[in-house]
Amino acid sequence: MATTNNLKAAAAEEQAALAFPSPMKEFWQGFSHNRGAVIGLVFMTIVVFCALFAPWVAPYDPIEQYREHMLTPPAWADGGMSQYLLGTDELGRDILSRLIHGARLSLMIGLMSVLMAMIPGVILGLVAAFFPRVVGSLIMRLMDIMMALPSLLLAVAIMAILGPGLINAMIAIAVVALPAYVRLTRASAMSELNRDYVTASRVAGAGTLRLMFVTVLPNCMAPLIVHATMSFSSAILEAAALGFLGLGVQPPTPEWGTMLASARDYIERAWWVVTLPGLTILLSVLAINLMGDGLRDALDPKLKRAA
Amino acid sequence: MLSFILRRLSVQIPTFLGLTLLTFTLIRLIPGDPIEVMVGERTLDPQMHAEAMHRLGLDKPLYQQYFDYLSNLLHGDLGLSLVTKESVWSEFTTLFPATLELAIAAMLFASVFGLLAGVIAAIRRGSVFDHGVMGISLTGFSMPIFWWGLILIMFFSVQLGWTPVSGRLDLAYDVQPVTGFMLIDTWLAEAADPELNAGAFRDALMHLILPAVVLGTIPLAVIARMTRSSMLEVLREDYVRTARAKGLSPARVIFIHTLRNALIPVLTVMGLQIGTLMGGAVLTETIFSWPGIGKWLIDAIARRDYPVVQNGILIVATLVIVTNFVVDILYGIANPRIRHAK
Numbered sequence: 001m002a003t004t005n006n007l008k009a010a011a012a013e014e015q016a017a018l019a020f021p022s023p024m025k026e027f028w029q030g031f032s033h034n035r036g037a038v039i040g041l042v043f044m045t046i047v048v049f050c051a052l053f054a055p056w057v058a059p060y061d062p063i064e065q066y067r068e069h070m071l072t073p074p075a076w077a078d079g080g081m082s083q084y085l086l087g088t089d090e091l092g093r094d095i096l097s098r099l100i101h102g103a104r105l106s107l108m109i110g111l112m113s114v115l116m117a118m119i120p121g122v123i124l125g126l127v128a129a130f131f132p133r134v135v136g137s138l139i140m141r142l143m144d145i146m147m148a149l150p151s152l153l154l155a156v157a158i159m160a161i162l163g164p165g166l167i168n169a170m171i172a173i174a175v176v177a178l179p180a181y182v183r184l185t186r187a188s189a190m191s192e193l194n195r196d197y198v199t200a201s202r203v204a205g206a207g208t209l210r211l212m213f214v215t216v217l218p219n220c221m222a223p224l225i226v227h228a229t230m231s232f233s234s235a236i237l238e239a240a241a242l243g244f245l246g247l248g249v250q251p252p253t254p255e256w257g258t259m260l261a262s263a264r265d266y267i268e269r270a271w272w273v274v275t276l277p278g279l280t281i282l283l284s285v286l287a288i289n290l291m292g293d294g295l296r297d298a299l300d301p302k303l304k305r306a307a
Numbered sequence: 308m309l310s311f312i313l314r315r316l317s318v319q320i321p322t323f324l325g326l327t328l329l330t331f332t333l334i335r336l337i338p339g340d341p342i343e344v345m346v347g348e349r350t351l352d353p354q355m356h357a358e359a360m361h362r363l364g365l366d367k368p369l370y371q372q373y374f375d376y377l378s379n380l381l382h383g384d385l386g387l388s389l390v391t392k393e394s395v396w397s398e399f400t401t402l403f404p405a406t407l408e409l410a411i412a413a414m415l416f417a418s419v420f421g422l423l424a425g426v427i428a429a430i431r432r433g434s435v436f437d438h439g440v441m442g443i444s445l446t447g448f449s450m451p452i453f454w455w456g457l458i459l460i461m462f463f464s465v466q467l468g469w470t471p472v473s474g475r476l477d478l479a480y481d482v483q484p485v486t487g488f489m490l491i492d493t494w495l496a497e498a499a500d501p502e503l504n505a506g507a508f509r510d511a512l513m514h515l516i517l518p519a520v521v522l523g524t525i526p527l528a529v530i531a532r533m534t535r536s537s538m539l540e541v542l543r544e545d546y547v548r549t550a551r552a553k554g555l556s557p558a559r560v561i562f563i564h565t566l567r568n569a570l571i572p573v574l575t576v577m578g579l580q581i582g583t584l585m586g587g588a589v590l591t592e593t594i595f596s597w598p599g600i601g602k603w604l605i606d607a608i609a610r611r612d613y614p615v616v617q618n619g620i621l622i623v624a625t626l627v628i629v630t631n632f633v634v635d636i637l638y639g640i641a642n643p644r645i646r647h648a649k
Contacts, residue, residue, distance in 0.1 A: 036445075145325040148631075149624045152586035153604070157620050159606040161336045237451055241590055244453045247607060260454055264594070267461050274461060278454025285449040 039295020076278025315400025425534025578634030
């Protein structure tokens with residue numbers, strides 16, 4: 001009896017091994033093969049958790065000033081206090097709470113600006129690929145001009161017009177990221193357009209809109225998703241840079257870059273005020289970039305296990 | 308060759324025109340008209356307002372204003388700063404050498420160490436050194452460079468006292484700007500008056516090191532990665548195996564046969580870093596109070612000095628376009644396949 005069961009199980013196992021793995025499983029295998037990507041994912045899960053539940057996770061209100069404990073060092077350093085784990089800043093605000101609430105802002109700016117760049121970028125890219133003569137070359141010329149400006153400089157110029165603030169920072173970062181999406185979508189759509197399945201769909205009477213969004217777009221998604229991850233991390237960096245220059249989110253809002261803008265004055269006496277916000281930015285951006293590498297391994301069949 | 312250059316040049320002209328259109332519109336998107344911006348908080352009676360509008364040609368139709376703007380640009384008139392009343396162009400030319408010196412130093416740092424690290428990582432693929440280089444370069448690529456600058460200042464300037472905190476030269480020295488490049492100017496000053504200006508060159512060099520390292524960090528990461536992958540690709544080629552089989556020394560195979568061919572994509576990447584350098588200069592110059600173009604633009608935005616913002620951005624963008632154009636041409640000279648491609 002037991003042997004038949006074993007045989008059955010072995011047969012099932014064999015069948016499972018022979019069958020195509022489910023796309024999700026295959027994706028996970030590719031992704032988890034990259035150890036860095038998994039570490040990045042774990043770190044980002046923690047950051048996302050902190051961002052979502054910031055008011056409950058953070059020990060204090062991020063803008064509450066404890067004047068009697070100004071510039072308290074982190075708990076493990078000399079003179080540190082256990083109730084302020086990462087110390088306090090020049091106004092006596094708890095740095096840990098500010099970093100946790102800052103995660104909210106950074107992730108939101110990243111997410112919103114990726115969406116605000118990706119949606120128009122994909123549409124423009126598809127239009128440029130489907131109508132390459134007049135409209136397409138016009139769009140691409142415009143994108144070339146935007147690419148000619150160094151990205152941070154363009155963002156700074158836009159902020160100079162719009163004025164500082166959270167929404168304006170998102171817009172500026174999205175505008176800067178737009179040309180890359182247009183180019184990427186156009187390039188991958190152009191290479192798909194010559195495929196037989198597109199011709200077949202066209203012959204079958206599919207309209208332009210259907211061809212664009214139902215037939216072609218899903219097949220261009222892999223490079224777009226990988227690029228979206230990378231541009232998410234650069235959006236966080238740019239938002240922080242704008243904040244640091246005093247053009248982004250305004251104080252007392254606990255944005256990571258804005259926290260560093262005033263830190264320069266404390267470089268000689270309070271290393272934690274300078275070090276911790278930047279380290280958070282670095283680790284988050286690094287984690288996202290590591291995830292991006294893993295996504296590329298898992299999604300892009302051309303590069304899969306190539307190197 | 309000439310037709311190749313002309314073909315590439317013809318693509319750049321509409322880009323430049325579009326750029327002028329962009330900077331022209333930029334200033335008109337600001338809420339309120341330029342006159343209100345100029346007088347700032349004060350109020351202006353309508354009569355004077357209309358007169359000022361007329362004097363500056365702001366009452367003309369927009370397309371006319373644009374053509375005036377273009378014709379001024381072509382005559383080399385980039386307007387006056389609202390704050391200093393100096394011409395934007397002369398302010399730019401005074402400050403540009405500082406940025407150029409910083410950018411060259413940063414690129415030098417990034418190229419030397421990036422190429423070296425990339426080559427060694429590729430030769431010792433899979434070693435601890437290789438993993439280290441790849442890890443460090445990914446970290447460098449993710450680096451918020453304004454924070455990196457602060458950390459370096461904190462460690463090397465404040466803790467160790469090795470390098471100065473900000474500026475280009477100690478105030479004790481009186482160095483005449485001849486070329487605008489501090490290293491050359493201090494060298495000349497020391498040669499002219501060895502007693503008064505003793506140590507000026509060394510001081511200028513110490514001021515330059517940290518900003519150059521900060522600005523060069525991201526290009527360094529990009530160059531190291533690119534060199535490594537390009538080297539790995541070329542090392543697989545048959546002619547490399549042939550060279551080895553002929554019994555050539557390993558150093559000759561690496562540096563003559565492999566690196567020269569691997570360099571082509573690396574050079575393109577280096578050219579593309581010019582934009583990154585210009586953007587990074589804004590942050591680096593702000594941190595180190597380096598009197599260059601980046602700091603100039605940020606200060607102009609803070610002071611709402613719009614002619615400087617508008618045409619300063621135009622100049623920098625033109626510079627990036629021109630550099631990319633030159634890189635393109637050089638690439639065409641190096642690689643005939645690109646020159647003859649349609």
